[in-house]
Amino acid sequence: MVLGCSFLLLIVLDIAKSDGNIEIISSFGRMKGIEKAINNGSTKVYEFLKIPYAKPPVGKLRFQKPQPHDKLSGLYDATKFGPSCMQNITIANMYEHGHLKVSEDCLHLNVYVPHDLNTILRPVMVWIHGGGWYLGQGTTFDGSALATVGDVIVITINYRLGFFGFMTTLNDQFPGNYGLYDCLEAIRWTKNHIASFGGDPNKITLFGQSAGAFNVMYLATSPLSKGLFQHAILESGGDLRPYVLEPTIKNHSYQVIKRVGCLNITDGMSIPTDAIQCLQDVNAEMIVRESAVLRESSNESLPLWSTYFRPSIDGELIQDVPEQILKNTSSASFQVFNSIDILQGINSGEGESIVSYSRKLQNKYNFSLDNGIPTEVLCKELIPSVVRQFYNSNDRISQALCGAYTNSGGLEEQGRSAIDFMGDLVFAYPMQQILDFHSKFSSRGTYQYLFTKVPSYRMYPVPSWFLGVNHGEEISCVFGLTKVANYTHYEHNLCRTVMEYWTNFAKTGNPNSGNDGNLIWPSYKNRNAYIDFGDKLRIRHDLFRGRMVVWEKTIPALHVNFILSHTDFNVPFGK
Structure with a gap:
């Protein structure tokens, strides 16, 4: 007799514990995490930090879709948080980040596992942080309490921000939405590897706040998300309207490209090949600095989205304004959006x-x-x-x-x-x-x-x-x-x-x-x-x-x- 195999799926993980650390051999490779006591020592949680879900988006990979990271070789140290993605450090300080280190090599995620690792597969919650698409980091959010209270696995992620994440020329040269593609790649990593941590790859919930909630909504209306997650929680964000996606972002992109010295005034609104090479080589701190100048340049009393680098219609991940694509009931976007639960x-x-x-x-x-x-x-x-x-x-x-x-x-x-x-x-x-x-x-x-x-x-x-x-x-x-x-x-x-x-x-x-x-x-x-x-x-x-x-x-x-x-x-x- 098969005793409830459909819902009583037990897993046995290859783990070892020593001196407050825990080692695991996962489908992604061998790594060392932290065994931490919370709730006055009454509860344990296991943390695996700074797991690279994509290759560092530097050099030729800057302003490109994320490339899946190779499986780890040797014993990977997952006991310390990684840096934030590129952003203004003084603004980051206001948001009480755990540290102020920033780097383009930032496409990492953190996994919080409650109680133990030998158990029935648990639901998984993937947190996408807010911050107006120009600041924030996954490490700000400690997933240990939520994981233990609900007996779920919590994952927090970094994704590219500002000009690095959302610069676009609205054509094939720089289609944009790199930060959104980062989120998508992190979800794919979760789908492929979370079972090694005791997570159920068929019970994934995206949750996010502010810009993170907008990201959740765009992913929930994208055909590329089919089958990747089942539930979505949107905290203070999300919009079917066109405003966030308005193409002013293209003009902002060209302004910054000129300000960092990669485009001549005479080039107009076209980008020559040498400008692309220049953009991939220019100093990252300069890009952050010049982007900030642009963000503060609006003459409007209430500028709202107009000065942000943000998601745009790229024809693939975001195929159109959500309220338009959802009208087509035969579209993949309609099917994805209506196949998930929403809170x-x-x-x-x-x-x-x-x-x-x-x-x-x-x-x-x-x-x-x-x-x-x-x-x-x-x-x-x-x-x-x-x-x-x-x-x-x-x-x-x-x-x-x-x-x-x-x-x-x-x-x-x-x-x-x-x-x-x-x-x-x-x-x-x-x-x-x-x-x-x-x-x-x-x-x-x-x-x-x-x-x-x-x-x-x-x-x-x-x-x-x-x-x-x-x-x-x-x-x-x-x-x-x-x-x-x-x-x-x-x-x-x-x-x-x-x-x-x-x-x-x-x-x-x-x-x-x-x-x-x-x-x-x-x-x-x-x-x-x-x-x-x-x-x-x-x-x-x-x-x-x-x-x-x-x-x-x-x-x-x-x-x-x-x-x-x-x-x-x-x-x-x-x-």
Whole structure:
């Protein structure tokens, strides 16, 4: 008799332990990792760090798709973190990286394995960090607590950033998206080798935050991802619209190429062969420096995506604007997107970054951000800036948005409404589009959340009148508060619950488990339900409904070329 072979797949790994280290012979080669005690010594986790999933993208491999790394020879030391990918060190310091070393030789991943290595194959969670596609690293995120709480394997990765990761000429010379291809290669490495660490190659969840969540979404709508992962968690990011993919990135690329001395003014918008050679040889620090100058050069009050090196339509990994390719129900992208489970959410104060954009307007409008943001600043500067960039300077749209986000309750209330405007534009409405589409066309799970519990800890200072949960402040909770010095008993319990939901989702595509005692989290298909992680757990419906109507119905009616409305997806369900 075969006793449950389909779900009771035991593995025996070739391992050895000594002096706080652990050696493993994997399908990728022999390596030495760390055996670490956590939770006051009551739990063990095994860490394998700086595993090279691709060849160093230097020389002729710079601005090329990643090449799979050869299998390791000899005993590889996987006990220390590797460097970050190229980025501005002072900005990296603000994000509290474990170290500030940067290098082009950075395509590494870190594997966190809970408890033991001889067990049933565990689900795998691959974390893609955020940072606007120009900063961040996988090593910032300690996956040990999440791995042990949920009994899953957690992987954190590096990928190329900024000009190195997303420079493009929008043609075959430099098609772009190298950083996204890095993420894809890391997932392929996981698929091919994670069984050696006790991971299930058929239960892979991608999860990411901010730019990392955008990357997850682009991978979830790419035909190249077919069969590579089964679940996706998007924290504060993801958009079906064209804005992030706008081709201004091509002009930015040429500007930097000229600034580093690899293109003459007379060359125009074509790149000769010697310029390609020059780009592959030019000093990496110079590229970082000149890219930063460009990023700070916008004259817009609210530049948003316009100064970023970011994903673009390359015709292969990203074949078109997601909302367009998903309309074709016979496309591979449609099939991939609707074959995975999705869990997506945001924080209550996602748009707080509008405060920093408003800082340079204080003298012009004679106000202090300590007191709030005046209606005049929102309606004369910030909203028109967005409308110029996204809606062809349509004055009627400016007027509609000004009316929708004007608050007569004083400067503080107006400041909070300005934050709502920014959060709705960049995060809340794009999230609704994704979830509406997925819940309509997919038979897989669709789940939504909102973080409203203001943390006792803050990532960085905020105005006293800001009452929400800032962009990124849920991350510490998801990873078990491992880098937070002081937190409350309730926060500890809340974050434990969050980790259980996340890892349950990684196991089954459903955040609920019959034996953890948590509140049942209903599907988004149940009247647009979402879970509110606040002072207590609550189930609610129709997140920000009054404000979402503005983006869903009012704005499209004012702009004949507007293609944002999710109601445009009139494709029969299941076809």
